[in-house]
Amino acid sequence: MCQDNQTKVTEVYLLGLQGLENFKTLFFSVLLLIYMAIVIGNILIILLVSTNSNLKIPMFIFLQHLALADVLLATFVIPLMAEVILKTKKKMSVDDCIIQLYSYSIFGFVQCFILVIMSYDRYVAISNPLHYILIMDRRICFLLGFGSWALTWILASTEIIFTAQFEFCGLKDIDYFFCDLGPIIKLSTSDTSIVEWIDLTYSALFFFCALIFITGTYIYIFIIILKISSSAGRKKSFSTCSAHLISVGAYYGSIIAIYVTPANESSPSVYKYSSLLYTVVNPLVNPIIYSLRNHEIRQALHKIVEELWSNIMVI
Template sequence: MCQDNQTKVTEVYLLGLQGLENFKTLFFSVLLLIYMAIVIGNILIILLVSTNSNLKIPMFIFLQHLALADVLLATFVIPLMAEVILKTKKKMSVDDCIIQLYSFLNVGFVQCFFLAIMSYDRYVAISNPLHYNLIMDRRICFLLGFGSWALTWTLASTEIIFIAQFEFCGLRDIDYFFCDVSPIVKLSTSDTSIVQWFDLMCSSFFFFCTLTFIIGTYIYIFIIIFKISSSAGRKKSFSTCSAHLISVAAYYGSIITIYVTPADEKSPSVNKYSSLLYTVVNPLVNPIIYSLRNHEIRQALHKIVEEFLRRKVI
């Protein structure tokens, strides 16, 4: 219950970055261009995997899931972020803020699972190539994909149920681009200890457990690669993992920068700029990384361009 001298808050204001009055049009335009590039790049990967028979293998099926998560993450965050910058601050209801947080948690957490699954896929492909198709069959791929989304949805729903019980009294400014867990917890006047504990458990499970699994998997992969006698064989084996490794480094590097660095060592502005890494930069660079590092995707893109040009000439 709110105290007598406090008013129950039903609307909040996202403040974004203050002091950008002279550059807000430029920031707004850049963000929209980036959003368009993210949507086009990731949807192109989804369509390539869906329509090209050469790409219907587990690695690219999981990449398709990752591309979908990137599109959704960008859609849930970037348009609102651009509006906050353009308007200096954005008013939204508490319910809408919680809905955005719920959407963000779902797609943010599920990326950890798919990055971990993709590392296991690379381990099977390199350590047991003769039985790869038997181990990573369609049923396993479906179960891993569906199970990742289902588990993420379940845990995110549980956390949101707790957050939906919060009361907000008096303060209504969120000094952030979007509705994240930490700003909402700071704004609430309720006892937030359960949510903070649950969020810590979820973060440890999603981020640190999956990162530990990925590191362990790649230790085994590198051991196998170093045992290959020919340098050409080692180079070919490593090239199959390079795009995934770069993606893992970019994703977990940004997460560690934001959530592991002690709060007293960061200013709010630094924290907000850091959030741009995984909400804007990662979804933008993932299609570029996989397009440049995967011969199969480059080949599929080349065929599409050739077909388009041929039809246009005719």
């Protein structure tokens, strides 16, 4: 309950990146271009996998899920972020803020689970290539892919149910460019210990355990690759994992940059700029990585470009 001298807050103000008024038009333009690149790149991957029979294998099916999570995460965060930067201050209802946090949590969890599944897929492909299609059949791919979304929805819903009961009294400013859990907890006048405990548990059980699983999987994969006699075979085996490894590095690198920051006066700014890696850079990097590092994706894209060019020339 709010105290007698405090008013219950139903609207908050996102402050964005303060002190950059002279560069806000530049930041807005860059964010807009990046968002367009994220949407085009990830939707292109989704369409390529959906329409090309050569790409309908487990690795690319899971990549399709990752691309969907990337584009949805970017859509729920970047346009609002750009508006906050352009206007310097953005008014937002508490309910809308909670909804954005909910969406952000879902797509963040999905990215984590899909990266784990993709590491398992690479492990099966390299350790047991003769039975790969039997192990990673269409039914298993469906269960793993859509099971990730279902589990994510359950986890995010559990956390958001408690977060939605927070009260905000007096203070209205969130020194951030979107509604993340940390700034919301800091602003709330309610007891936030349950949500903080849930968040810590999720981080330990899922993000940390997922990283351990992926690391263990790739240690085993590298041991198998080193046992391959021919250098060409080793190179080919490693190339099938390289794009996923870069994605994992970018994902966990940004997570570590966000949550392992020193507790000093500059932490809020460091925290905000680190979050740009996760919300902006990651969704942009993934389609670029898989386009450059994967022969099948490049070949499918090249085929589409050729068909489009042929149609243009006919017209």
